[in-house]
Amino acid sequence: MIWTVPNVLTMLRLLAAPGLAVMFLYFHRPWADWFALLLFVGAAVTDWFDGYLARSWKQTTRLGTMLDPIADKAMVVIALMVIVGYSSMSPWLVLPATVILFREVFVSGLREYLGDTAGTLKVTKLAKWKTTAQMVAIAVLFAQGVFEHYLWGSTDGMDQAVVDAILTGGGDDDLGLRWKYDGMIWSGHAGLWLLWLAAALTLASGVDYLRKALPFLKD
Template sequence: MRMTLPNVLTIIRLLAAPLVAVMFLYFERPYADWFALVLFVTAAITDWFDGYLARAWKQETKLGTMLDPIADKAMVVIALMVIIGFSSWSPWLVLPATVILFREVFVSGLREFLGETAGTLKVTKLAKWKTTCQMIAIAVLFSHGVFEHYLGMSAWGMDQAMVDAVFAGTVPDLQGLRWKHAAMEWAGTIGMWLLWLAATLTLLTGVDYLMKAMPFLKDEKS
């Protein structure tokens, strides 16, 4: 095994995946959301860099080829688990997350079954777009948690009548409730639609891999 810089970045990204969940165990919100967001975005950026550097420096290795998709899946699966676990369990988030998780497990099992012929299921451009869309959606959903909790902190001590008056414009918005609420709503809506788009791309790539694998799944005629 060659421990190249691209491989080191991949390993760091793999180790960072569980830290996204750990942030919510050791820090209060919204600080946990902030740390998870920064950690996730940083890991997503290294995903592009390690692939680019491996190709540019001709340092593509078997170790990197194996670990790169594992690190991507670990980041996505753990981040989705955290978002669903700390959200209101809205079905509009649970359904696309379920599609994504099911596909990742299914394709991983398919590759394991195919063994030496797993090279048939090479990563396609659509699969790369799928991963990009997943990571952007998750980052936006983490930012929704940030805005949501800053909104709650800003409204702390206000009764409902005061909050309503601020949103109605009859009381000065000294705490920035309106823009924080708008940012929360936009992040939640955009994040949800991006997650559905990611789920659609995820499903399409799963079907594509299944069709490519079908010739290897047929029993030989006796």
């Protein structure tokens, strides 16, 4: 293995993927949400840096080319698994997550089947956009979990009528319930919209790859 800086960053991103799930095994929320958010954002940033450095320093390797999409898919798949697992299983969340997971598995299988001709399915700009949309959506959804658990932690032991009064502006908001509630609502809605956008881009990218692979699947 060639331990160039881009390859090291890719390997760290690959190792960070299972770390997302580990955060929720060893830490209580909202700390688990915070650590998962920081880990995911940090890993997403390395996704841009390792490609940029590999091209700038002319350190592109076959190993890095292979590991980079694997690390991206591992991050997205495990993050979505964690988010869906700790959610209310809303169909508005489960459906786009299912589309994304199906496409990632399908294209990976398609590349494996094509073998030596898998170079036909080179990463396109559309695929890069879908990866960016996926990572932004997942980061916002992790942030939604942070707001949610700070809100419920602040209201622990409070009467629901008092909470409702504060949130509607009818009481003193000494604990900052309104901004936590607004943060939870806005990040939740934004995360879902971004996830649906990511699912649409993911589906379009999958169809594009399938169209390119069809001449090799005629038998």
